Structures are given as structure tokens and as C-alpha cells.
Amino acid sequence: MTSLLKELPSMSTILAAYASLSAMAMLIRTILNEMIPKPMQKLINSKFSHLISNYFSSNFTFIIEERWQAVYNETFRAVEVYLPTRIGPTTDKLLIGSNDTNNPTSLPKRKIPSDCKIIDEFEGMTLEWTLHVRESEKYYIPDKKTFHLTCKKRVRELVEQRYFPHIAKTAQTILSKREKLNIYTYNQDRSRWESAVFRHPARFETLAMEPELKQFIKDDLDSFAGRKDFFESVGRAWKRGYLLFGPPGTGKSSLVAAIANYLNYNVYDLQFQSVRNDADLRRILTSTTNRSILLIEDIDCSTKIAKDRDKVKDDQDKEDKDGRPDRPSSIDPGVTLSGLLNFIDGLWSSCGNERIIIFTTNHKEKLDPALLRPGRMDVHIHMGYCTPTGFRKLATTYLGIKDDKLFDAIDDLIKIVDVTPAEVAQQLMIKSDDPKAALHGLIEYLNMKKDKPEEDRTIQEEEEKAKDEDDKNDGKQRMKLEESETGSIYLS
Structure with missing residues (x-):
């Protein structure tokens, strides 16, 4: 034992060796920092850290992004609904708020803030959730949100096969029993839908409408909501289009509210002025949820969509002939008729289930016939004057x-x-x-x-009579002028 101790290096030798190694490491680090660019250094560090963590760690992380390829991620939506119900004593922070303007004293809603950790227990497994938000550098691109679920590697398959279906079913149950509906409007600046509590008192029982028409609409809605298997068997998207047309004040908006309350559907109110182009429209519409109403009011006010294509062609021919447009041109192409049709009745119409699409207009005759055919606007409802x-x-x-x-x-x-x-x-x-x-x-x-129409007719007749007199006087003046000019030419 004594001989073994004598063979060990002295403390001064160990310290000298350590100093030499440290100096060498610092020299190598300095050389690498000077020779290797910063982005490459970060990449090497991240890869090395990831390799070490994967080799030594026993955890596995699922990453759930807000959008899945070209559409909204339904798994993300389910987690968003499910997690607020799993908040417990271990949760370190919480986002709360209320958008119920009708009841300011109501309890605030719970939402998951960024970097908040939530622990969930399921069938003996301990699961840790975290929401990560990466802010976008461009205002028109939404922030990227992802949920991270960390579990043990040994239970990874069990989480996929049992836990995620459990989340989806629980979220569906919560949504089916919701007591409050939301109405959404699209915020172009923030590139996302924003909601408010929808509490419209309109019901079919309170609508000033013929009983036969009410019953027809209710029967049609019931038939639509209960025929999922039928739509699948005939190869059609599970959606229904309604056109509400008639003069202003005839109850079109009230009927939309009554339909929403009857089906317990959220409402997405889309204004085409907030949509930049057809690609933006697809992204916006694929962000809406199932079991919802897409409302497009006063579609006749959007000339690029409502106007008959023959009229558009006539306008273009006139524009080419005159060499100038009838109205100022816009840099942004906006939404086109083909872009809208492709979503409501094209291949993109299959991106979502159980949706009601409602158009309203005061002037049905202004709409392109392509919008009016079945499959796009399946039911046309005339909202007339009071009976x-x-x-x-x-x-x-x-x-x-x-x-x-x-x-x-x-x-x-x-x-x-x-x-x-x-x-x-x-x-x-x-x-x-x-x-x-x-x-x-x-x-x-x-x-x-x-009595007012009679007065209006009298006034109109007097105006037309005065106009005829003016036309006669103008005609006499033109004749005198022509005679004067003719005489001048002749004399010269």
C-alpha cells in the first residue's frame, strides 16, 4: 500500500497538468471561435446537446403544432380544450380572462399561457405538458404555437394508442355540452380569428316568419345534422349552403342567430375586406372548426365575387376599349369568384365536417349564377316583407x-x-x-x-314633366345654335 502511494503523482504535478490542459482547451476554443462562424457553432452545440440528451435521457417528447400541413391541427384543438380541465396545484401560472360582454361578473375562462407546465396523470403515467410560443417577425404571419408532451420512453406507444384518443373524446364531450356560443371575426393585422361570446336572443319561436317556412328550415337542419353516414356514402362533403335574400330589415341576421342557437354552432363572420387573396382565404377558412356556421353577409357588395362573369367580361372589354379602368385599380387582387367556389364546392370543401355556409344578400339578381346552383347554395330562402x-x-x-x-x-x-x-x-x-x-x-x-308612395309618384310625375320641359327648351336652343352656325359657315 505504501509503495502504491509513492507511485501516485504529487498534488503539484496534478495541478500543473490541469493548468496545462485548461490552457490547451482555452487555446483550442479560441481558435475554433475565430475559425468557425457563429451559426455553425450554434448548430454544432445544439446537435451535440441533442445527442447527449437522447443517449442519457429516459424521456420522450411529443410536439403538437397548431397547424398540420395546410389545415388546422385537430389534435392541437383537442389539447387546447382538454388541458384547462387538468389544471392542478402544481400549475405555476395561469392565463384568465372573459369575453362575455353581456355578463361582466361571470367567472373568467382559463387558458394555458406560454411556458406553463401542467402535470396530468393517466393510467399510472405521469405526463408533463408545456405550451411554447414563438413570436413571428412579420405582423401578417401568426405566432407559431406548439404543445410539448413529455413522458417516459417506455410508455411512448401507450400514450399514442390510449392517451391521445382519450384527449380527443374528452374534448368532443366538452364541446358538445358547451353552454355558450362564440362569434368569430377575422383580424387581418394579427392573421387570426378572434372571438366574443355570442348571446343572441333570436329563436325560431320568436321569428316573425310563416310557420310552414320555419318548420321547413328546422326539418332541413335536423336532416343535415343527422346524416353524416349518408354524406359519406354518396361521396359528398358534410356541409350545407343557405342563401338568405330580401330587402334590408326582413330578419336575415335574426334567422342566422336562430339557426346557430338551434344547432348550438359557433359563428364565423367573414368580411371579404379583411382577406388579401385566394390563398389567404383558404388558410382562413381551413382555420374554422367543425360544427360551425360560416356567415358571409351582403355578398352582393363584393363586386369581384358577386358580379356575373359576363358583366365582368363586358367591363373588361369596356376598360380595354377606353384605355382606362372605370374605377381605380387595386394592388391587392383580393378574393375572386373561383377562389370562393373552390372552397365551398371544390376539393377544399372536404377540409372540415358538419358546416353550415350562409350567404345573405339584398339583391339576388346581382349574384353570379355559379354561386346559386345546388351544392353551393342548396337552400334559397326569401326573406320578404311582414305578413x-x-x-x-x-x-x-x-x-x-x-x-x-x-x-x-x-x-x-x-x-x-x-x-x-x-x-x-x-x-x-x-x-x-x-x-x-x-x-x-x-x-x-x-x-x-x-300615402307616401302616392306622394312619391306625384313628385316623380312633376319631376318628369319639368324634365320634359327642360329637354324641349334645350332642343330649341340647340336648333337656334345650329342655325346660327350653319349661317356662319354658309356666309363664309
Whole structure:
């Protein structure tokens, strides 16, 4: 033992060797830092660290991105719904907030903030979740979000086969029992849908609509919602298109709200002004969820989509002939008719299930026929002026009465006066605490509208008469001018 100790190097020798090695390592490091570019150094370090961690670590990490190829990742959505229900004492931070403007005192909703760790237990496995957010350098590109799930390598297959299906089923159950609906609008600057709580009071029971039409719509919705297997068997996307057309104030928006409440579907309200081009439209629409309503209001106001292609061709021919456009050109091409059709009835229409697409317009005749055919707008619903049946429903809703001796007089006026349900409702609301006064006020309003067209016709006739007189005077002046010019030419 003594001889062995004598053969060991002294402490000073060990320290000298250590100093020499350290100096050599620092020299090599300095040379490498000078010779190898920074990006290459980072790549080498990351690869080396990854190799060491994989070799020595017993953990495995699943990464779930927000988008999966060209569409929204349904697994990401399921995790987003599931994780707030697994928040426990080990959670170190939490994001809370409320978008329910109708009930400011309601409990805030829970959301998972960036870098928050959530521990979940499933069938004896301990699973750790973390949300990572990488901010985008460009404002029009959304931030990249990913969920990381860390587990032991030995349970990796069990997590894939048992845990992820459990998350999907739980999320589906939560969504099917949701008590609040959301309405979404697209934020172009942030390139994402933003939501608010949707609490519209409209129900089919309160709509001022003919009972036969109400029942037809409800039956059609029930048939659509319960025919998943049928749509698959005939090879069609599980969607339904509705066109609501008619004058303003006839209840198109209220019918959309009633459909949403009846089916318990969220609403995505899309304004084409917020869409840059067809590619942007595809990305936006594939970000909507299943069991939802895509609402495109006043589609006739979007000339590139609504206008008949023959009219577009005529405008282009006129533009080429004149050498200048009728209106200022836009740098951004915007959404085209073909881009919209490709999503609602082309190959992209299969990217999603159980969706209602609703278009509204005040002028159906302005729409391209390609939009109107079945498969795109399957059901056309005319939202017309108020009828006696509609008035009685409004009287029951706003005044709480089902009959009155003034009803017959109002029915007779409504049959000959074009008045919208919104106008009738407004008149009844003015004096809803006094039903008699409200009915008399409505009669006065209807009589005023009945007399107004006669006044308008009289004014129009007087204007046309004055215009004819002006035309005659202009004609006489032109004749005198022509005679004067002719005489001048002749004399010269």
C-alpha cells in the first residue's frame, strides 16, 4: 500500500497538468471561435446537446403544432380544450380572462399561457405538458404555437394508442355540452380569428316568419345534422349552403342567430375586406372548426365575387376599349369568384365536417349564377316583407297579446303596404307598455307609408314633366345654335 502511494503523482504535478490542459482547451476554443462562424457553432452545440440528451435521457417528447400541413391541427384543438380541465396545484401560472360582454361578473375562462407546465396523470403515467410560443417577425404571419408532451420512453406507444384518443373524446364531450356560443371575426393585422361570446336572443319561436317556412328550415337542419353516414356514402362533403335574400330589415341576421342557437354552432363572420387573396382565404377558412356556421353577409357588395362573369367580361372589354379602368385599380387582387367556389364546392370543401355556409344578400339578381346552383347554395330562402302572420307573432312577442279588435285593420294595411318586420317591431317597442297605444301607433305608421308612395309618384310625375320641359327648351336652343352656325359657315 505504501509503495502504491509513492507511485501516485504529487498534488503539484496534478495541478500543473490541469493548468496545462485548461490552457490547451482555452487555446483550442479560441481558435475554433475565430475559425468557425457563429451559426455553425450554434448548430454544432445544439446537435451535440441533442445527442447527449437522447443517449442519457429516459424521456420522450411529443410536439403538437397548431397547424398540420395546410389545415388546422385537430389534435392541437383537442389539447387546447382538454388541458384547462387538468389544471392542478402544481400549475405555476395561469392565463384568465372573459369575453362575455353581456355578463361582466361571470367567472373568467382559463387558458394555458406560454411556458406553463401542467402535470396530468393517466393510467399510472405521469405526463408533463408545456405550451411554447414563438413570436413571428412579420405582423401578417401568426405566432407559431406548439404543445410539448413529455413522458417516459417506455410508455411512448401507450400514450399514442390510449392517451391521445382519450384527449380527443374528452374534448368532443366538452364541446358538445358547451353552454355558450362564440362569434368569430377575422383580424387581418394579427392573421387570426378572434372571438366574443355570442348571446343572441333570436329563436325560431320568436321569428316573425310563416310557420310552414320555419318548420321547413328546422326539418332541413335536423336532416343535415343527422346524416353524416349518408354524406359519406354518396361521396359528398358534410356541409350545407343557405342563401338568405330580401330587402334590408326582413330578419336575415335574426334567422342566422336562430339557426346557430338551434344547432348550438359557433359563428364565423367573414368580411371579404379583411382577406388579401385566394390563398389567404383558404388558410382562413381551413382555420374554422367543425360544427360551425360560416356567415358571409351582403355578398352582393363584393363586386369581384358577386358580379356575373359576363358583366365582368363586358367591363373588361369596356376598360380595354377606353384605355382606362372605370374605377381605380387595386394592388391587392383580393378574393375572386373561383377562389370562393373552390372552397365551398371544390376539393377544399372536404377540409372540415358538419358546416353550415350562409350567404345573405339584398339583391339576388346581382349574384353570379355559379354561386346559386345546388351544392353551393342548396337552400334559397326569401326573406320578404311582414305578413299578417308575422305581425301577430311580433304582437305576441312585444306586447304579450294574441288578439285584438285592431288586428283586422292592421292585417288589411300590411297586405297592401311594404313594411319590414324590423319596422313593425320598432313601432311596437315604442309603446310596448301600452298595447292599445302601440297598435294605434302602428296603424298611423302604416297609413303614412301607404300615402307616401302616392306622394312619391306625384313628385316623380312633376319631376318628369319639368324634365320634359327642360329637354324641349334645350332642343330649341340647340336648333337656334345650329342655325346660327350653319349661317356662319354658309356666309363664309
